[in-house]
Amino acid sequence: MTAAVTLPSAPPRRTPTVRQTLRAYRAMGRAAFRSLVAYQTSFLFGLLATTLAAVAMLYLWRSVLAAGRVNGFDWPAMKAYLLVAFVAGSLVSSYVDYRMAGRIQQGDVAMDLVRPVDYQRSRLAEALGFGGYELGTGLVVAAAAAALFGGVPAPAHRSLGAFAVSAVLVLPLRFGIVYISALVVFWTRNYVGVQSARIALITLFSGSLVPLSFFPGWLQGLAAALPFAGMASTPALLYIGRLTGADAWRDVGVQAAWTVGLWWLGRAMWRGASRQLTVHGG
Amino acid sequence: MARIEADDLRKVFRSPDKRPGLAGSLRHLVERRYSEKVAVDGISLRVDEGEAVAYVGPNGAGKSTTIKLLTGILVPTSGEVRVNGIVPHRNRVENARGIGVVFGQRTSLWWDLAVRDSLELLRDMHGLSTAEYWANLDRLVEMLGIGDLLSSTARRLSLGQRMRADLAAALLHDPPIVYLDEPTIGLDIEVKDRLRAFLRQIVAEGTTLVLTTHDLGEIEDVCSRLVIIDHGRIVHDGGLRQVIETYARERVMHVDLAARPVSLAGIATRLAGATVIEERDGLGVAVTFDPLAHTAGDVLTAIQAELQVVDLRIKEPAIEDVVRRVYAGQLIPGPDDSPDDSPDDSPVR
Ligand SMILES: Nc1ncnc2c1ncn2[C@@H]1O[C@H](COP(=O)(O)OP(=O)(O)OP(=O)(O)O)[C@@H](O)[C@H]1O
Numbered sequence: 001m002t003a004a005v006t007l008p009s010a011p012p013r014r015t016p017t018v019r020q021t022l023r024a025y026r027a028m029g030r031a032a033f034r035s036l037v038a039y040q041t042s043f044l045f046g047l048l049a050t051t052l053a054a055v056a057m058l059y060l061w062r063s064v065l066a067a068g069r070v071n072g073f074d075w076p077a078m079k080a081y082l083l084v085a086f087v088a089g090s091l092v093s094s095y096v097d098y099r100m101a102g103r104i105q106q107g108d109v110a111m112d113l114v115r116p117v118d119y120q121r122s123r124l125a126e127a128l129g130f131g132g133y134e135l136g137t138g139l140v141v142a143a144a145a146a147a148l149f150g151g152v153p154a155p156a157h158r159s160l161g162a163f164a165v166s167a168v169l170v171l172p173l174r175f176g177i178v179y180i181s182a183l184v185v186f187w188t189r190n191y192v193g194v195q196s197a198r199i200a201l202i203t204l205f206s207g208s209l210v211p212l213s214f215f216p217g218w219l220q221g222l223a224a225a226l227p228f229a230g231m232a233s234t235p236a237l238l239y240i241g242r243l244t245g246a247d248a249w250r251d252v253g254v255q256a257a258w259t260v261g262l263w264w265l266g267r268a269m270w271r272g273a274s275r276q277l278t279v280h281g282g
Numbered sequence: 283m284a285r286i287e288a289d290d291l292r293k294v295f296r297s298p299d300k301r302p303g304l305a306g307s308l309r310h311l312v313e314r315r316y317s318e319k320v321a322v323d324g325i326s327l328r329v330d331e332g333e334a335v336a337y338v339g340p341n342g343a344g345k346s347t348t349i350k351l352l353t354g355i356l357v358p359t360s361g362e363v364r365v366n367g368i369v370p371h372r373n374r375v376e377n378a379r380g381i382g383v384v385f386g387q388r389t390s391l392w393w394d395l396a397v398r399d400s401l402e403l404l405r406d407m408h409g410l411s412t413a414e415y416w417a418n419l420d421r422l423v424e425m426l427g428i429g430d431l432l433s434s435t436a437r438r439l440s441l442g443q444r445m446r447a448d449l450a451a452a453l454l455h456d457p458p459i460v461y462l463d464e465p466t467i468g469l470d471i472e473v474k475d476r477l478r479a480f481l482r483q484i485v486a487e488g489t490t491l492v493l494t495t496h497d498l499g500e501i502e503d504v505c506s507r508l509v510i511i512d513h514g515r516i517v518h519d520g521g522l523r524q525v526i527e528t529y530a531r532e533r534v535m536h537v538d539l540a541a542r543p544v545s546l547a548g549i550a551t552r553l554a555g556a557t558v559i560e561e562r563d564g565l566g567v568a569v570t571f572d573p574l575a576h577t578a579g580d581v582l583t584a585i586q587a588e589l590q591v592v593d594l595r596i597k598e599p600a601i602e603d604v605v606r607r608v609y610a611g612q613l614i615p616g617p618d619d620s621p622d623d624s625p626d627d628s629p630v631r
């Protein structure tokens with residue numbers, strides 16, 4: 001027996017320093033990255049599906065644009081647009097999603113409530129950790145597709161700053177939507193339907209397959225107001241230089257506002273959900 | 283100093299009354315009907331620092347639900363709860379720093395990680411220093427015998443191995459309060475013994491322990507206080523010895539005889555209030571008596587006055603007897619006011 005430790009009976013737990021708190025979340029991010037082996041299959045199949053869809057869209061748009069520019073898009077710009085949208089769409093698409101919903105359904109979320117960390121920040125940390133992997137594979141696939149389709153232009157100089165900000169916002173924004181849709185499981189007890197609905201909404205309103213400028217005017221207006229544009233359309237348009245100047249920063253502003261708004265909406269939902277939580281079994 | 287204070291805690295589960303199938307779901311949308319289940323029905327409890335409380339009761343009594351209320355996992359329907367001076371469900375993060383929890387049927391380990399990685403993650407979450415971590419880990423590894431398990435992925439562990447790893451995960455940060463909800467599911471006898479020794483030790487060192495279990499041996503070994511709950515209410519709360527004295531006071535003296543007796547009536551008349559039963563095909567007698575009414579010596583003298591005694595044993599009441607009675611719905615205050623052979627007595631709640 002190593003009798004060196006005495007279990008303290010009373011010391012009020014010291015409040016952790018900022019550094020300790022960061023260490024906790026960094027560790028969770030790393031753990032998410034490390035558990036990717038277990039999620040590899042679902043992740044790779046998801047990647048395969050989105051890759052095939054993206055390649056199909058590339059072929060489709062190439063033949064559409066063969067005759068010339070449509071709606072202001074020429075073929076090289078469209079290629080770049082679709083690939084940026086593809087990489088953006090690969091973020092926060094597997095780990096947090098399945099894990100959170102699964103744990104809520106199984107009641108294992110109970111164990112998350114007795115951990116000394118904030119639930120939402122922990123999930124964000126995991127999304128960031130796993131996001132490293134998603135971003136890496138997304139970029140590799142996009143580079144391969146770019147090579148297959150004869151290269152893509154570099155990001156437009158005029159909107160480079162706005163693009164950088166927008167690109168950084170993609171992950172937390174997507175996290176907000178994924179987090180909220182997984183929390184819905186507290187009420188629906190079913191995730192498949194919620195997930196399909198979310199994917200359908202994102203696919204349509206993020207402009208990841210068809211740029212939003214191809215929509216009729218009223219639908220464009222609606223899409224611009226929704227959070228989904230910031231998940232693909234905004235960064236992709238900035239990359240190809242279709243959004244510049246004040247317009248660029250306005251759209252990045254909308255994207256940032258939604259990122260923050262969804263974060264707080266998620267917080268409110270979590271409070272509600274964990275107040276009326278019932279845990280099955282045991 | 284009270285570590286845990288619960289005051290009139292109630293938890294009512296409301297679950298939708300849905301008929302099966304799509305039609306049932308649609309119907310539920312139109313007319314919402316719920317059924318209510320009172321799982322915890324007005325529980326008040328004070329647990330002082332360093333106390334070890336056994337929390338027992340039949341299946342569905344509300345034990346796990348109480349633990350979930352005390353740990354802040356569930357929000358009570360009404361009533362108050364304070365643990366370490368804070369309201370657990372309002373301040374879950376701070377609460378989690380001061381408690382360790384094991385639910386036998388759930389794991390707090392990360393399924394996809396090696397046990398060691400899970401423990402390191404918990405180290406970082408609790409902000410333990412390297413020195414604290416290693417000291418605690420060494421001790422837990424030794425007490426729980428989990429040295430070989432550290433490099434296995436949690437999902438590959440057997441039930442008993444997982445339980446041990448979970449115990450280590452719950453105790454890694456030296457929590458002043460530990461809740462264990464059926465922690466011995468799946469443990470073999472050797473590990474159970476080791477765990478008991480370990481629990482005795484942390485209690486001796488001042489850890490407050492709340493333990494639910496169906497393994498009554500564990501209670502006698504580790505706990506000094508017994509709380510019995512049934513239908514969401516506390517039916518008894520008291521010192522373990524005192525409970526046995528109150529509810530299972532009678533002793534049974536088993537006597538082996540040289541020859542078959544003609545009659546046992548003589549013994550019964552000598553010992554008012556005792557029951558005398560024939561055993562071993564007439565070659566034995568069992569006398570059930572209240573030690574406050576008759577000493578063991580009196581009983582033996584009475585038997586010897588009538589019969590020739592070859593051998594004898596006295597059976598002390600065990601915690602099992604108390605709990606078995608509660609489970610059977612016939613908890614009765616002592617053998618003399620209300621004898622065993624009137625099971626139609628209304629159960630005490
Ligand atoms: N989420 C829930 N929704 C509805 N009813 C529930 C829920 N959880 C528990 N119950 C009910 O509450 C009662 C108490 O359950 P609890 O799990 O606390 O029992 P227990 O004392 O731990 O039993 P056991 O010894 O079987 O573990 C049971 O009747 C159970 O069916």
Ligand SMILES: [Mg+2]
Nearest residue numbers: 282345346463
């Ligand atoms: Mg239980």
